[in-house]
Amino acid sequence: MSNLKQIFWIFCLLLSGTILYTPLSAAEPDKDRTNKRVLVIGMDGTRPDALLQAKTPTFDRLIREGAFTDQAQILGKRYQKNDTISGPGWSSILTGVWADKHGVHDNDFKGKNYELFPHFFKRLKRERPDAQTVSFVSWEPIHDHILSEADIAGVEALPRGKNQTADLSVSASKFDIETRDGKWHHLLAVRKQGQLQLYLDGKQVASLSGVDLEFPLGGDFYYLGRDTRAGQTSFHGQLDDVRIWKRALSPEEITRSAIGKTNTDQSRDRKGLLAEYTFEATSEEDSKERQFTDTAGNAFPAKAVSPAAELPEVTSGAGSESQALDLPAAGTKSHGLRIALTEPFREITRSDFTIEARFKTTDQGRNILFGNNDGKAGALNLELHQNNTVRVYLQPPDPRNASSLEREGERDKIIAAKAARILKEEDPAAMFIYFHQTDATGHAIGFSPEVPEYISAIENIDACVNTVLKAMQSRPNYENEDWLTIVCTDHGGLKRSHSKGHEVPEIRRVFLIVHGPSVKPGRIQEQAYLVDVTATALAHLLGKVEPQWQLDGKAVGLKAGD
Ligand SMILES: [Zn+2]
Numbered sequence: 001m002s003n004l005k006q007i008f009w010i011f012c013l014l015l016s017g018t019i020l021y022t023p024l025s026a027a028e029p030d031k032d033r034t035n036k037r038v039l040v041i042g043m044d045g046t047r048p049d050a051l052l053q054a055k056t057p058t059f060d061r062l063i064r065e066g067a068f069t070d071q072a073q074i075l076g077k078r079y080q081k082n083d084t085i086s087g088p089g090w091s092s093i094l095t096g097v098w099a100d101k102h103g104v105h106d107n108d109f110k111g112k113n114y115e116l117f118p119h120f121f122k123r124l125k126r127e128r129p130d131a132q133t134v135s136f137v138s139w140e141p142i143h144d145h146i147l148s149e150a151d152i153a154g155v156e157a158l159p160r161g162k163n164q165t166a167d168l169s170v171s172a173s174k175f176d177i178e179t180r181d182g183k184w185h186h187l188l189a190v191r192k193q194g195q196l197q198l199y200l201d202g203k204q205v206a207s208l209s210g211v212d213l214e215f216p217l218g219g220d221f222y223y224l225g226r227d228t229r230a231g232q233t234s235f236h237g238q239l240d241d242v243r244i245w246k247r248a249l250s251p252e253e254i255t256r257s258a259i260g261k262t263n264t265d266q267s268r269d270r271k272g273l274l275a276e277y278t279f280e281a282t283s284e285e286d287s288k289e290r291q292f293t294d295t296a297g298n299a300f301p302a303k304a305v306s307p308a309a310e311l312p313e314v315t316s317g318a319g320s321e322s323q324a325l326d327l328p329a330a331g332t333k334s335h336g337l338r339i340a341l342t343e344p345f346r347e348i349t350r351s352d353f354t355i356e357a358r359f360k361t362t363d364q365g366r367n368i369l370f371g372n373n374d375g376k377a378g379a380l381n382l383e384l385h386q387n388n389t390v391r392v393y394l395q396p397p398d399p400r401n402a403s404s405l406e407r408e409g410e411r412d413k414i415i416a417a418k419a420a421r422i423l424k425e426e427d428p429a430a431m432f433i434y435f436h437q438t439d440a441t442g443h444a445i446g447f448s449p450e451v452p453e454y455i456s457a458i459e460n461i462d463a464c465v466n467t468v469l470k471a472m473q474s475r476p477n478y479e480n481e482d483w484l485t486i487v488c489t490d491h492g493g494l495k496r497s498h499s500k501g502h503e504v505p506e507i508r509r510v511f512l513i514v515h516g517p518s519v520k521p522g523r524i525q526e527q528a529y530l531v532d533v534t535a536t537a538l539a540h541l542l543g544k545v546e547p548q549w550q551l552d553g554k555a556v557g558l559k560a561g562d
Helices: 003-016 031-035 048-053 057-065 086-095 120-127 140-146 251-259 283-287 345-350 401-425 437-444 452-473 532-542
Strands: 036-043 067-073 132-137 152-155 166-171 185-192 195-200 203-208 221-224 237-245 273-277 291-293 299-301 314-318 322-327 337-340 353-360 367-371 379-385 389-395 428-435 482-488 509-515
Touching: 031 036, 036 086, 036 452, 036 532, 048 067, 048 452, 048 509, 057 452, 057 482, 057 509, 086 140, 086 532, 120 132, 120 428, 120 532, 132 140, 132 401, 140 152, 166 195, 166 203, 185 251, 185 379, 185 389, 195 389, 237 345, 237 367, 273 345, 353 367, 353 379, 401 428, 401 437, 401 452, 428 452, 428 532, 437 452, 452 482, 482 532, 509 532
Parallel strands: 036 428, 036 482, 132 152, 132 428
Antiparallel strands: 067 509, 166 389, 185 195, 185 353, 195 203, 221 337, 221 367, 237 273, 237 322, 237 353, 291 299, 314 322, 367 379, 379 389, 482 509
């Protein structure tokens, strides 16, 4: 303001009889506000002492240039009846009020009251309808319950690990199909490259991506009507048209297969058909050597499917026009049909495949249509489960189940990459991104600066935040935008938990970083709380915190007048 203007304003104020000029609550929206932007970075379950100990060049810079406290509290003075866990924590952070107002006391979200006390995106949108809002999280309840008014939003699922068991199942009730009604149904699993899909009665009902498994089937035998472990899980009913393919059938082929015209369909491409049981003739017919062709069209005799045990009775009158394998309730080792596992059948789990069967049962329990699972060897099972569920199960001989924490790290990187792309390609005014690997590592190993894995989880997130901030700085209009970056967490932790931590400083005490051109650098002197995040974000985005919002938080770390 020029001196002349200043004098003019003081003159006006004196004239109007007031000097309580408060530009921030003016009804007229501030034109400059469109350049006010907020990025809130949440990292679940991160202790401040561990944050300060870890090697974190990005957080160090934010702390050095911005406002910081390691003495923030996750519970306020007025109300402390909620548990010290993520549901109430992120609710307080994103709404700016304590649990008596937002209503969330634990992770079941019963009593949530986000209508009255909404996510800060909603308050932003009421004042700046054009402001773009973005949320990327990996903890679903934030997305499902707390979030509202997001223009771009996503929940990032845990990526599949290399050589991880692929267990794909779904309840047929979702598709109004009753699989235990004593009528014929068709179940098919197809793997095409990394994609595993389940089809029921010709309809795709489930799919799983990233199935990178490559292993041979284990054991000496494959079984129809059960797997290696006979017993209660054996199939009880009738089985027909079992086919094992060394290629992915096309959707058209799958439809035709489900209709059941394949037995007589001469035009059918039988390439890659490794085993086929139609039970059309005598059991001998099915067991004798037949000619099959591999995917290259080379013929080979079907020794791979010759039964090594005596065939059970094959009854007539099942299927549309055919006979079927009848499997009465028995569940002994002689139940079902045993098939010698040889090449190339043994190798189908090394590449694309299709497995299918027609079944008819009223048994509500677990019913293994076919498979070879014995709990450890390379297995491929096609199953029915309780609750009208259908399932395909692929288990490598040596699944790497210990890699879930690594995958948490990968997921955080994916979230950072997506956030970076949004910052480059879109025009967000408010963003919330959430990282989970600190909390996951704390629960798995320990919430402590003494735990190296916990420290390196924080360091990994530091690298993720660097990716995001670099993208922010590369925005073409970055110099004219006033980005406020807030880094926060919902709780700390002790040993491997943080529930009921009302009296535990390691759980209650958290950090808060506020960074950007509108920030007053240095230590945040007043007592800061989780609820201050929303108040600070809104003060920056809207230039005000309205009393009627009844926020429990206050703006912290900002320069006067922001
Ligand atoms: Zn948490």
